């Protein structure tokens with residue numbers, strides 16, 4: 001089984017992916033980390049050099065061409081499920097989990113804004129407005145996930161139990 005964690009920047013996809021993979025004793029794949037490794041540059045530098053469109057294409061290709069182990073947990077970038085048929089593809093190839101958080105919860109967790117090109121330089125108020133706006137668009141995709149769960153206080157064990165009820 002491949003578990004795809006989706007959700008907005010700051011919802012804890014990378015951390016939860018590691019914790020869940022630990023419990024399942026399986027590998028964890030962080031799509032953005034794979035891109036950083038392959039391109040030998042940060043996401044922010046990639047955006048600056050090639051633009052957002054090129055990044056979306058690259059994420060899309062990476063998602064679909066990665067050689068996934070039979071069982072693994074995949075952390076996706078926040079925009080990946082909302083591009084082309086990526087959400088559909090993940091639903092066909094694994095179990096998708098939307099780690100949902102409210103906009104204020106996301107603001108309170110997004111400290112490292114400089115690393116993230118889309119929210120670079122924003123103060124709390126600007127970020128809140130940005131998130132409310134973007135989530136309206138993105139929730140259409142995120143909510144196509146098999147499991148939708150609030151992840152603010154979510155413990156990886158509870159997430160695993162939720163996944164076990166699916167089979």
Ligand code: S3P
Nearest residue numbers: 008009010043077078079116117
């Ligand atoms: C993005 C989220 C980032 C990264 C890029 C764009 C987005 O990933 O892919 O900065 O569009 O939401 P995280 O969700 O892991 O921060």
